[in-house]
Amino acid sequence: MELKLERIEQRVGAEACLYPLDLTLVPQAVTVLLGATQAGKTTLMRVMAGLDAPSKGKVLADGVDVTGRSVRERNVAMVYQQFINYPSMTVADNIGSPLRLRREKDVAARVRELAAKLHIEPFLDRLPAELSGGQQQRVALARALAKNAPLMLLDEPLVNLDYKLREELREELSQLFAHGGSTVVYATTEPTEALLLGGYTAVLDAGELLQYGPTAEVFHRPASIRVARAFSDPPMNLVAAEASASGVTLPGGVALALALPAGGSSPLTVGIRAGALRVQPRAGDLTLAGKVELAEISGSDTFLHVETPIGELVAQLTGVHQFTLGEPVTLHLDPRQAYVFDAAGALLRAPVRE
Amino acid sequence: MKPVNQKAWLLILPVIVCVAFSAILPLMTVVNYSVQDIISPERRVFVGTEWFKSVMRDDDLQGALLRQIGFSFSVLLVEIPLGIALALSMPAKGWKASAVLVLVAISLLIPWNVVGTIWQIYGRTDIGLLGAALARLGFAYSYTGNATHAWLTVLLMDVWHWTPLVALLCYAGLRAIPDAYYQAASIDGASKLAVFRYIQLPKLRGVLMIAVLLRFMDSFMIYTEPFVLTGGGPGNATTFLSQYLTQKAVGQFDLGPAAAFSLIYFLIILLLCFILYNWMQRVGTADKEPGHG
């Protein structure tokens, strides 16, 4: 289904929940809605589903205006964060309920097929309350898949699960989405999840749609500082800077040799991703001598907080490195890896990807 | 803003008709009577606001109003703290909880005129347990002869009848408090009083609001129980507003003043509830928390 939102606006009383936005979802692909809590993801999903009518604007499904239609008439499947299942029906009945509503034949066989896909076959005769959180969410997912709706909405479905369980289910979800034919919309607060799911990402912040595009694109070329902030884990290092004749001057008089496109005037903001800072030097690097403030080891990476002449920076180093507090350390940065944002926060320059 | 469903209107049409027939039309009739002098079913004279004025000046009415206000506030003063205390001492889990809940709720299930009759017999000094015990102890107890005794007996009867409602509401409210709050308070070294004051009472705010509103409205309209118990006596010591109103309308067939008065009565309750509700809401909104999106 091609879902198109035209000039959608949502107000609750005098407050605006969603500022005017246009969004056309790429059909049969996964679109991730990325944003902090209260950014408007759930509100937007409810408008897409038809649970709420927008204060202004139109919703078009395959070119047909469905704005006023109730959700019951639209063909939508939805999965919530709270593992919602019919508590008094067995797992098999839960999964089969949309099939029975459509009066389909062979419900039992389809139910078994879906249960096998989601690894919950042994639980078909149990009640949802007897299952663990992850299993309950699988039942909810199976029910959504059974409906085989052209539009599937998932509102942070994995947020109440264990880290490891989240990883496993996310893998399975990616595969299920790839083989299904529905347009999928998946809301999340975690940038890593967006990157792992791939597809397309729409970044929301405080009710505004900031950017929509292929996930890797949005990540590597954020249109503004707000997008860069929302779509970074660990957070992007942002440093105030001035435009100069040779390029960009960072605080402390440190010069960054970069050619700025026309329109680059002070004041600027320079963004440096944590992964772009290294301890090994390479030719052409900008060197920043600093002191270690904190070293956080997260298994495969070490996050180093360093006090440098241009401010406090966080560097992400691969592998486990032991640092002592106050130890002097030199960080290296390839100037071409820096992002430059203009005075209004819009992107002026992003690193070129090979 | 939800999409509109036209078919819903058809489904509730029968209900609208019933409500109109049993409530709205009679209300209109009352308004009609309140501005007329009904000398006899055929002769009616329009008198404007005269009934309203005379009702406001009526001494008997003012007396009944004062007694009523006194009664309602006494009821709240006793029942709310008592209900909270009862809820705090009820067990939280297990078969004991179910047993206690049933026991506590029994007095709520008794028809109201039977409640009056129970206490009527209970208070008799010859065959009533309470009356006989008090007489044995040397008190000259008589709810038919002594005005203060009558008041206290009516109050006691209401407390016995309705405190369980407050207790049940508070009990439900207490069960909704997550365990972690008690654990944190115990870790903080808080005394039982501090736990009550800083955790339980604030979290019961919503429930208490409902309890206060319900008990206030019901006590302000109380009729059956005191009527059966004391008949309004001795004299008019326990004649509260609704009984006064009924006496005037049915007993004396003064439909005009009675209608005028019942409208005033309705507005008083509405006004007091509005004030009470808004006050409690305002105290509550100061603590409004931002939700999760």
Added chain:
Amino acid sequence: MAQIELDLAHAYKPNPRSDEDYALLPLKMSFADGGAYALLGPSGCGKTTLLNIVSGLVKPSQGRVRFDGVDVTARTPQQRNIAQVFQFPVIYDTMTVAENLAFPLRNRGVPADRIAKRVGQVADMLELSGQLHQRAAGLAADAKQKISLGRGLVREDVSAVLFDEPLTVIDPHLKWQLRRKLKQIHQELKLTLIYVTHDQVEALTFAEQVVVMTRGRAVQIGNASELFDRPQHTFVGHFIGSPGMNFLPAEANDEGLRVAGFRVAAAAPGLRGPLTLGVRPEYVTLAPAEADGAVRATVTKAQDIGTYWLVTAQIGDDAASVIRARLSSHGPVPKAGEAVWLRIVGPRTCFYGADQTLVEGVAA
């Protein structure tokens, strides 16, 4: 601050007969004074039960808890001088931030001027000084958690601060700041801190020693590099790391080491019989064709994760032999469908026996 020793077990029923009857299988553990520890494991593994036993909210069905050598098993959390921070912020709605922080001290009868000083110190540490006179109920979730934490820190004689998944309700970018704050507090105050979580990043960044638990059992206790480079149990290899360790069935005999049907390398002495080979995606690298220790695989998926590429490949023709590699964005990255050689036997490769534990003393 105290040194905590545990020698206990906790069963659901009075007469436990099998492993399933235990919430916590018999364990012996000690937490050094001033150390930062994490209890890491999936839900249902018993970590919250263990934390509640340490704090005194739960009494173990058998065994003892000792603080500085003194048996405290029968004592309440108050008596043990424990501070605990829960999953969701627990604050007193009717009080201001300053009153919230002062509450534990007031209950202990500390004089007012000392309370004010201590509250000021703790508020400074947690960056709450600007909000001291605001009503606690109106603040955001992370500020409320800081208040919960502050109530624990404000007592100068607190023996240990226990955390039960405290960052659950916090936004991802605020989690960063709070984690840093916790680490700084640990360095400044040198308190004994025990942190329960199912998130390995939280556990590894916060703690000096992590206790990895599953199904009531502590499977390994170690620091971040030990758990990462030499997991003692396949569960640790799987649970730590995102994604977890790759496990492949292997067979070692005199002719060499065979993995998924290919002879990969010479088998080191001490390695014989059926084994499980474990290698982390971070240590799987592209290798030249026919290199020692490498296998041939076909790439099924290559994902750009921003700071690295996650490559999933299938070894040989067996669809179940899947291997994942984390490759840097700076080097060459294969595309889906390409055939590559991946080095899987290296200095950080581990071998596991039939009981899922590490075969010791093997250097590949």
